[in-house]
Amino acid sequence: MTLRVYNTLTRRKEPFQTIEPGKVRMYVCGPTVYDNAHLGHAVSLLVYDIIRRYLEHKGYEVRHVMNYTDVDDKIIQRAQELGEDPNALAERYIQAFEKNMRELGVLWPTVQPRVTREIDWIQRMVQGLLEKGYAYEAAGNVYFDVTKDEDYGKLSGRKLEDLRAGVRIEPDPNKRHPADFALWKAAKPGEPWWESPWGPGRPGWHIECSAMNLHHLGEQIDIHGGGQDLIFPHHENEIAQSESYTGKEPFVRYWMHNGMLRVRGEKMSKSLGNYITVDEFLAQHEPDILRMILLNAHYRSPIDYDEPQVQQAKQALARLRNAMRPAYPNAPGAAQEVLERLQAQIQATREGFEAAMDDDFNTAAALAHLFDLVRAINQARDAGATDEELKPAQDLLRELGEGVFGLHLQPQDEQASAADIGPLMDLLLEVRAELRKKKQFDLADRIRDRLAELGFRIEDTPHGTVWRREA
RNA sequence: GGCGACGUAGCCAAGUGGUAAGGCAGGGGCCUGCAAAGCCCUGAUUCGCGGGUUCGAAUCCCGCCGUCGCCUCCA
Incomplete structure (x- = not known):
């Protein structure tokens, strides 16, 4: 059975084939570190953690890059409000983020690049884009010229004309087209800056991911992930930059986007103020509960976060864990027929689980197979099975539930x-x-x-x- | 206004042409001194609504209603 992955670019599930056999180059957009992480960030971390675990389960070697945006408008603004050095502020929130990552039990990324340490790669790309005529300078800024990119808009399904019409904010007078975006921003007084051929300034938001991909994964990669809210403009612009710079297509083989976490029907976000921080959640609940909530749905669907959801996840998790409990004291051993049924379920679970996960990481369907195994284990235990007799089934439950799903079934x-x-x-x-x-x-x-x-x-x-x- | 996603039992949710997985909650039973856990039985003649295609549709097409996301920073 081969893995099939939904690609946002083609809006279809496609057979998963990596550039290098057996190896996966995966880039996931990380946070802008100007505040504490909320559950939306945790969702993204967990979704790609589970995806990575399954890829590794299938035998792939995954090179996983997750960036930190540690210089940008919001960081600068926040630092000014607090009278703190922007770098110190970013560092503080990176530490907080990594504490949350440890608590959530995610596999550690192979590389965690930071914008402020990738300036030379960024400048190299900006320069290249200028030389190739995809960018232009204006008052110390450098902008990407979207009209030079033939297929701009292909990821998000947008047309340039629509973008021109739909602009909601007053257009930047330096831009030739409203959809042009900054590759390099001229420094304003008091802002962090780096010397450059275009004057002192700092990178625009989108270029960092292109540069880090190029630096840490190469000109073309297998998986690029992030939240659905990043499709436009962020990922659209990344494609434009990377493909224009390298001249190679596709920049990314599989664009993956996870659904948004919602609260009462609305996206959980900083600006709406309806968020729960990871710290707040973990003060009340164990991290596996959030994992269960995610596993119960498909990663591309939006998930509503509320108390009933939490309680349901908690109960379901307890059911998985109860299946890991030992045989009854002095268990006499189960009848042959019972053991055969358990053995058959082991087989069915392994196959069903993998088939489900192979279908675009359908964790909800895969989880259902785990529950079928749970029932079989409990039946066998009730029928007097010994620890020895339960072991193969429980080993499988642990292999899939802990190894692939990242749950803790037996601390x-x-x-x-x-x-x-x-x-x-x-x-x-x-x-x-x-x-x-x-x-x-x-x-x-x-x-x-x-x-x-x-x-x-x-x-x-x-x-x-x-x-x-x-x- | 443009682009896109979604609407399946009380709740969460899988299923994208062949007659509705799984979990939570509820009801009945077994077990138990009680409790807990577990086991067994139990729930949608039906998949937002209305048409259409088809031998056959939750699954395809058209229209409508509703919800959400993106188009500005956002995982």
């Missing part, structure tokens, strides 16, 4: 601490079993309740009492 620390208190817990449960035998349920329940307060859940199954630590 390491829980197991470690469990080992330490095991004997103590056995003693307590022994006493409690005596109490129950003597029908002293008030005392037995008190032990159960008190242990629950301490974070240990006791459950009396038909086969004996089991306990586990609760998060």
Whole structure:
């Protein structure tokens, strides 16, 4: 089965073929670091994390680049408001962002370039675009001339005439066409600047990604990802710059765009003020809950964030985790027929999961296959299967649920601490079993309740009492 | 105004020509002293609405209604 990926450029799912066999060059647009990350940023991180995990699961070696925009209007403005050095401000938010990345458990990008450290590559591209006649200078600025680019608008499906008509802000008098965009911006007093052939200034927003791609991945790449809100103008402009500069098409084989996170039907964004920061979310919920919310939908669909969603994800996650629980105490072993059914489900799950993921990373369908496996595991456990007998199915659940989806189905620390208190817990449960035998349920329940307060859940199954630590 | 996406049970959601996955919530049952977890059974004759194409459509076409995104910085 081959992977098929939806390409925004062609608006179709296409067979996934990399430039170099077995290797994927993937670029994902990172944040502008002028404030704390909100859940929208987290969605993007998690979506491409899951995509990358699946590619690696399939055996690809992924070179994953995620940039930081660490110099731009908003950073400068914010720094001026706070009386802080723009570089220091950017650095502060990069650190905060990376803390969130660690908390969310995303695989670390191979390279994390920053605009301020790529100035020479950026200038080289600007210069090249000028020389080739795709750009022009005006008052210390350099603009890309969209009329020189034959197929400008192909990604977002826009025509130049429409853009001219639809301009909402007053056109920059330096621009020849309203859709022209800055490659290099002349520095205003008090702004960070670099020396250049066109005078002191700094890079425009779009050129950085083109330059970083060229520098870290090459003239042509396999996957370029980002939020759907970046399709226009950001990615459209990237294509224009990169293809005009290198003369090679396509710049990107597969343009991927994730759906927006919404709140009460509207996009979660800074400007609307309807956002929840990653820190705020993580103070209330574990990161896997956000992962579950995403896994339950397709990455290209918008997702509404609300409390019911969170609760549903939480319950679903608990169901996955419960399947990882051990066999009942003194399990006698399941009947041959039961084990055969479990074995058949293992096979069906592996195949179904991969087929779903191969279809443009259909995580919702893949997750459904995981739940089928969950049911089979629980059935087998109820039928008396031993740990040994459950192991192959649970191993698969862990391989796919943890390895590909990035969930934590069996936290390491829980197991470690469990080992330490095991004997103590056995003693307590022994006493409690005596109490129950003597029908002293008030005392037995008190032990159960008190242990629950301490974070240990006791459950009396038909086969004996089991306990586990609760998060 | 232009470009694009979406509308499937109470909720989330997959499914893009062959007769509606999965999860959450709910109801009934099993198990249990109770609880929890788990298991079994249970829900859309129907996929925003109206036409059309087809032997057959949630899936294709046309129209309408509604929601959202982009066109300005945004993951």
